[in-house]
Amino acid sequence: MGEPESQASHTVKAATKLSGPEAWGEYLLGSIPVAFIVFYSLWTVYVHLLVLAKASFNALMYGLPFVLASASVVFYLWSRQQHSLQGRLEHPLPFRPALPTATPPWILLVSVAWVGTLTLTHNYVLFWWVATISLGATWWILFANKRAPSYACDAMNRRSIWVLLGLCAVACVVTLVANRPDADDSFYQSIPATILRFPSAPMLQGDTLYRVVGKPIQLPIYKIHTYELAIATVARVLHVPHLSVAYLLFPAFFAALSILCWGRLLRALAPSRWLLVLAALFLCMLALGEAHRSYGNFAFVRMFQGKAIFACVAIPCVIYHALQYSRCCRPSDWMLLAAAQIAAIGITSSGLFVVPFAAALALSGSWSANFPSTRRLLLGLLASFYVIAVGCMLIFVTHGGKGFVSDITMPSMYELLIQVFGAWSVAILLTALISAWAFAETTEQSKFLLTGSFCFLLLVLNPYSYQFLGRHLTGTHTYWRLAWAFPLPILLALLLVGVSVRIAGLRSKALTIASGACASVGAVIFFMHAGTLRSANFVTLGAPAYKVPTGDYAAARVLAGTPEQGIVLAPEPVATWIPIFVTHPQILGTRIMYLSADFAPMEAAQRRMLMTYVGGSARAPDSPAVLESALTRYNLSAIMVARDAPWVAEIRNLLAAHGWHNTTLGHYELWRKPETPRHIS
Structure with missing residues (x-):
């Protein structure tokens, strides 16, 4: 029989009123994340309604005060409710180990050995079966019919607040000084640029890359994005360039907010160690940058994109x-x-399939095999109603999801994990996945981590179902984002702190020092190999600036000064950044990978040939003839040519023969049509 579900049976109530540092700490960790959730969720619903009605950006601005006022009222009512609950604050109960103190080290050693076997044999199916059965059996034996007692967090003090603020400041600094440009911004930043240029046009309906009249937005799924509209809105309200908002203001804000959201979640998962775990998590995020898709590369070095904000802010909020x-x-x-x-699906469309999984995994972490707990779980799952409704509407509009769900063959699950995390990182993260629960402080946290790990293995890392889910739900190219549903870096941070506490408690000081030294050396080696701030990770450190490649951006800015009615041709590194400007001419092509989706096969092939020819990466036998024909066929106004192209002399002679004149711009030459006016904004 399950234990009684009454919360009063699990905690001791004490009439306590927060004041001083405690009140400030609770405001930082509690009120600020909630304020963001309230405001951004209402903003998202508001934008969705306007996009559905095909309203303009000007119309959005007219109704913005009403949205802000509504969000303020909701937040005020929530604050009043929290104030009324202060007199019934939960008093911390004595902590007790989740498992016998002799057991966790053996669990870690067995986990390391089993993950090491996977690394050597690459037999993921066997690894999955053993890990899933082991975690499931452990859960059934220890937690299936019991509700673990709750333990309140330690009170905030001045030291906690200063450490928390210090981490927020460091996160902001790292975010601002780390420059890791990402070509995806060619599309993402084209949205606020186009909206600001055409504020009377319907939002998110037309093409933002090429600005061809009548051409729809690249994919229908992007119509649910509200983050890029938030950039445009703040830029218009503050009268600043939208790139300053996107690359300086918002990244700094969300870097600090991510620390607060992590801290709030960790106070629930590690009540007495949460500051240590928070610091460890911050370092883990800086270390896990081995692969392009790894957690670290979606944290502070890419906090200028909605996907990074989703992983670092939205997911911790959903889980909490x-x-x-x-x-x-x-x-x-x-x-x-x-x-x-x-709020999560407004930040990125990936939330449509990641968020319900994240909520389900978190809700299952407190489930027990009895009716009250099952009813609570089912009611909690209903909180995904809006996300599911939006997803169903998109499937209906796109006739079954055509355009954003692919049937391309996926790699094996183990290969997929290596692509996402990296060969070194995947071993460490899988070890944390199957053993972190044993190092929790209390039975409640141990149950939550164990249940979540089991369900994550069963639902997301299942080698038998992932291809079906990829083809019919997430898309094969984006299935890997389900890894965000159960943030493994948090488990790794909990494991590292738990192991450190065990090492510090060893009776032999020599053994403690030796163990600590070995762990430190290993951490340094790993950080040098996989750290996010490495130059090998395409990161440069410097003064806060736009997250763009300096030379290519400068060339794109000059080319964007061509009159808007003109059409320009440029190599991909330059063409990628032209759409992010508010005013720019039409472009023959931006990113080459977009061409096949944006144009018919023959047209896409010809544009690809032209871009690679002037960029110096490929030359077909008929490339000169195709370029000469394109001068009149597309009525080109300007062409950017790479100076190091092996056939640059050939291009120079061709353009000079037609009366074009050139200007040198760093690694490029800008050729302009005769008598084409030059206007640089």
Whole structure:
């Protein structure tokens, strides 16, 4: 029989009123993330309604005060409710180990050995079966019919607040000084640029890359994005360039907010060690940059994109409010869980399939095999109603998801994990996945981590179902983003701190020092191999600036000064950045990978030939003839040519024969049509 579900049976109530540092700390960790969730979820719903009605950006600005006022009222009501609960604050209970103290080291050693076997044999199916059965059996034996007692967090003090603020400041500095440009911004930043240029046109309906009249937006799924519209809105309100908002203001804000969201979640998962775990998590995010898709490369070095904000802010918020709802089952917790998911899909469309998984995994972490717990779980799952409704609407509009769900063959699950995390990182993260639960402070946290790890293996890392889910739900190219649903770096940070506490508690000081030294050397070696701030990770450190390649951006800025009615041709490194300017001419091609999706096969092939020819990467036998024909066929106004192209002399002679004149711009030459006016904005 399950234990009683009453929250009063699990905690001791104490009439306590927060004041001083405690009040400031609770405001930082509690109120600021909730304020963001409330405001951004209402903003997302507001934008979705306007996009559905094909309204303009000007119309959005007219209704913005109403949205801000509504969000302020909702946040005020929530704050009043929290104030009324202060008199019934949960008093911390004595902590007790989740498992016998002799057991966790053996669990870690067995986990390391089993992951090492996977690394040597690459037999993921065997690894998955053993890991899933082991975690499932452990859960059934230890937690299936029991609800673990809750433990309140330690009170905030001045030291906690200063450490928290210090981490926020360091995160902001790292975000601003790290420059890791990402070509995806060719499309993402074209949205606010186009909206600001044509504020009377319907939002997110037309093409933003080429600005061809009548051409739809690249994919229908991008119509649910609200982050890029937030950039345009703030830029218009503050009268600053939208790139300053996108690359300086927002990244710094969300870097600090991610620390607060992590800290709030870790106070629930590691009540007495949360500051240590938070610092360890910050270092883990700086270390896990081995692969392009790794967690570290979606943290501070790419905080200028919605995907990074989603992984570092939205997911921790969803998990936290799912955990809070499972604990307290208050209507306000359910509403915040729903609001966090709504905000998440506005930040990035990947939230459509990641967020329901994240909420389900977090809710399952507190489930017990009895009716009250099952009812709570099912009610919690209903908080995904808006996300599921939006997803179903997109499937209907696109006739079954055509255009964003692919049937391309996926690699094996183990190969996929290596592509996402890297060969070194995947071994460490899988070890944390199957052993971190044993190093939790309390039974409640141990149960949550164990259940979440088991469900994550069963639902996301399942070698038998992942291809089906990729083909019919997530898309084969984006299935890997389900790894965000259960953030493994948090498990790794919990494991590292738990192991460190065990090492510090060894009776032999010599053994403690030796173990600590070995762990430190290993951490340094790993950081040098996989750290996110390495130059090998395409990161340069310098003064805060736009997250763009300096030379290519400068060339694109000059080319963007061509009159808007003109058409320009440029190599991909330059053409990528032209759409991010508010005013720019039409472009023959931006990123080469977009061409096949944007044009018919023959047209895409010809544009690809022209871009690679002037870029110096490929020359077909008929490339000169195709370029000469393109001068009149597309009525080109300007052409950017790479100076180091092996056939640059051939291009020079061809353009000079037609009366074109050139200007040198760093690694490029800008050729302009005769008598084409030059206007640089």
